[in-house]
Amino acid sequence: xxxxxxxxxxxxxxxxxxxxxxxxxxxxxxxxxxxxxxxxxxxxxxxxxxxxxxxxxxxxxxxxxxxxxxxxxxxxxxxxxxxxxxxxxxxxxxxxxxxxxxxxxxxxxxxxxxxxxxxxxxxxxxxxxxxxxxxxxxxxxxxxxxxxxxxxxxxxxxxxxxxxxxxxxxxxxxxxxx
Numbered sequence: 001x002x003x004x005x006x007x008x009x010x011x012x013x014x015x016x017x018x019x020x021x022x023x024x025x026x027x028x029x030x031x032x033x034x035x036x037x038x039x040x041x042x043x044x045x046x047x048x049x050x051x052x053x054x055x056x057x058x059x060x061x062x063x064x065x066x067x068x069x070x071x072x073x074x075x076x077x078x079x080x081x082x083x084x085x086x087x088x089x090x091x092x093x094x095x096x097x098x099x100x101x102x103x104x105x106x107x108x109x110x111x112x113x114x115x116x117x118x119x120x121x122x123x124x125x126x127x128x129x130x131x132x133x134x135x136x137x138x139x140x141x142x143x144x145x146x147x148x149x150x151x152x153x154x155x156x157x158x159x160x161x162x163x164x165x166x167x168x169x170x171x172x173x174x175x176x177x178x
Contacts, residue, residue: 006045013045023055033058036075123161130154 004018020027034040036058039050057077099105134150141149 005048008041008045008047011041011047012049013041014048014051016044016046019046019051023051126157126161127154130157 004015006013014022016027016030020030023030025033030038030046033055038054038058039047041047058080096105130150130153133153134146137149138146
């Protein structure tokens with residue numbers, strides 16, 4: 001132990017073997033950490049407090065060492081932050097893939113085809129009911145009134161369909177009675 005600790009330039013330093021033991025890593029990891037910015041006094045010796053702070057910052061992702069834009073200052077912290085984002089995006093992609101496999105999502109082409117078929121049927125049905133209503137009221141009113149009723153229903157239906165096809169929402173317009 002006494003060979004593992006010494007004072008260098010008024011700083012308490014520990015040997016590489018003791019630092020590796022203290023931080024629970026291999027000596028090769030210490031060399032990698034030095035490349036990433038961990039402080040080192042001289043060959044084989046590390047300032048205890050500075051290294052401890054650096055290792056805690058590195059392992060915790062540099063939360064308290066962000067610059068003005070909120071980005072981590074150290075490369076190791078940046079790497080950790082980006083790896084975390086990557087893992088989140090991979091998890092989201094996997095969740096989406098699972099939802100698709102469970103049938104919770106439908107292909108866009110299938111939806112488009114079904115909606116086109118539905119609206120074509122709706123249009124045919126709506127444009128034909130003015131004739132049916134006119135035939136129902138024909139025995140009770142004169143032929144001119146039947147034509148007016150049929151035309152008014154057909155015009156209203158066409159206006160509704162036109163407005164829905166352009167804006168997607170129908171809002172009734174106030175019409176003046178003739």
